[in-house]
Amino acid sequence: MRRIRILHVAQAAGGVDRYIRMLLKYLDKDKFENILVCSQAFHKEDYEGLVSCFEQIEMTREIGKNDICAIKKVRKLIKKYVPDIVYAHSSKAGALARIADIGIKNYCIYNPHGWAFNMRCSDKKRKMYIVIEKIAALFCDKIICISDAEKESGLKICSEDKLHVIFNGVDIEAYEKSVHGKIKRDDLGIPDNAFVVGMVGRISSQKAPDVFIQMAKLVKLEISNAYFVIVGNGKQENEIRKYAKKNGLSDRLYITGWVDNPMNYVELFDVACLLSRWEGFGLVLPEYMMAGKPIVASRVDAIPSIIEDGENGLLVEVDDAAGASKAVLQIHKNNELREKLIVHGLQDVYDKFNVRRVAAEHGELFEKEIKRRI
Template sequence: DKSSKKVRILHIVQSAGGVDRYLRSLLKYLDSDDYENYLLASDDFDLEKYVGICDKTIQIKMFRNISLKDIPSLVKIRAEIIKTDPDIIYAHSSKAGALARLANIGIYKTCIYNPHGWSFNMRCNPYKRKIYVLIERLLAPLATKIVCISNMEKDSAKSNKVCQESQLEVIKNGIDLKHIPDKNCNEIMRRKLGFEKEQIIIGMVGRLSYQKGPDVFINSCKLVANEIPNCRFLIVGDGEDRQSIIQLAKKNGIADQLIITGWVENPLDYISTFDIACLFSRWEGFGLVLPEYMAMQKPIVATNVDAIPEIVQNKKNGLLVPVDNPIASAEAIIKLLKNERWRSVIVETARKEVLKEYDINRVAHEHQLLFEKVIKMP
């Protein structure tokens, strides 16, 4: 039975990782007096984490790649839409976006779609890219609104003629600033990881996959280690390229200086140990870890690609380097390490910016305005 005043939203989501963290922050800050949030998630999700921030959770099998295995998922999603009877369906990421919109055909529920980064902006062969663009164009009319997480994402949708411009809404990502650890965290974590006081920590947070450029990170680290021997290197994350990254570190002679944590519950605690924070993505719809670095007051070196320059302005609140360029990346890291005054100015600028621009409360508020708008639409 539907409460007369609450708006019921069915969130449909397939890929975990960054989307999972985004969704948990958003749900926590959506006003529970006005909204009833249901979550329909793939089995990549740990539903325990949604206790207390969701009114109901449902788990089904969903697959990342497109195949005939999607048919049972589609049937289940359709059944859940009918059973749940939401006011709004909110589909997160490309695969869930496709399944949710197809499942909603003939049910005519208001549907919002957030790709969390367009699949066609990935580095892939031109044929695959054209297919991704075509799929998005075909499915676009089935969404009432499409949420872009950066201005770059909106421009990209327009230049690829994905949908009508009136469908696009930009709601930039944000982070939960209440969860920034205190300064003591740094020393506790350094001890736990076995770092010595005088060692300099160069770190990155991200999936060990081609997109995030962990190979560029390792190649940069080798060059930094040649110049500044008391550096240590920390990768917070895991992924399909883990073994090849370990092999590359061995080949570069820095395997003994490198720690890979695997997936962790509290990435911010690990960021607290960084002296320099890196993100060498080859493509990036937003880069949620960047505001986290900024909030943790870590000097940033990141690639000048896609949405990253919207967050990191070169030489103002961080340094930008070309994609796939370990030499430029290492030079930027060394430059920051050698200039303490400049480093502290950059960090302070970034800290002020994150408080102003990237608070999850703003993201929740902008979503509430969007929900009100779509409910009033004919």
């Protein structure tokens, strides 16, 4: 039988890039052919062996005149490759691809990877995002939600029958086969006996690096050998460094900048944090679990569906630096709690968050909908 041809459209890199790569790696290659149309933020070499065609066009995160040109180019590529399914990833690519696909006979799927209207923004902007999503929802057949919390939010823009939940997952097999310990604490100027608290994520408002560094200040008052690592880059980096310098943390804070394999740094952590202000899923949480790290995370959106407070991690309120510091100190002082969180986290990542399950559920959806159309 002819393989089902899927044309993926993606603008945002980062977590979306990692998600697509993991998905394509485990989708059955005998059943599915994959084509990627992406922005300039993606790298062709990352998709060798995963896609039959790799196309890059200029797509920007901001709404602007360039969008018209991007829509025309995406539409031209849809007509060129004649896919059975157009799969749009994230808000911007989701809007561009669905507009570009209007009137073309294929099956259209959209995955927001976190609703834009759940971001911390003005009421005016939030209402605008909801209106855009409501209109765009008319031009796709199915919307994939990466958590139950995402589905609940999705009811604001479309009926329940259009929403389909496929929980995120991580590539456990790749991590187990990888070489561990590539990065040493000494490489970062951190003593071997230090207590390291870290986070992975963009240095931007969503991931609350300001709360992380405020928490770091409080933790350092109690733990003399505490060090802190932020894996990522972003617009707020200078702000974070200024705060660290002002509060005597400069020699205790290491910011990696953009890295290809954040897990190399996660392995150095004694406690792993995700203190987000909003979060569609939080893929880094099962990654922390996979590395055997106890977690402190914010109680927001999808995070409580992944982290059960006191079982596989500790939950704190959003913007609560003091609460986050208390949770970190609790893990530092209580070895029994620490081991419990690690063991339960490892069990959960194997039972619930394997990317093979994500790929299998996608494959089932693709085949079901294509057969229904025949």
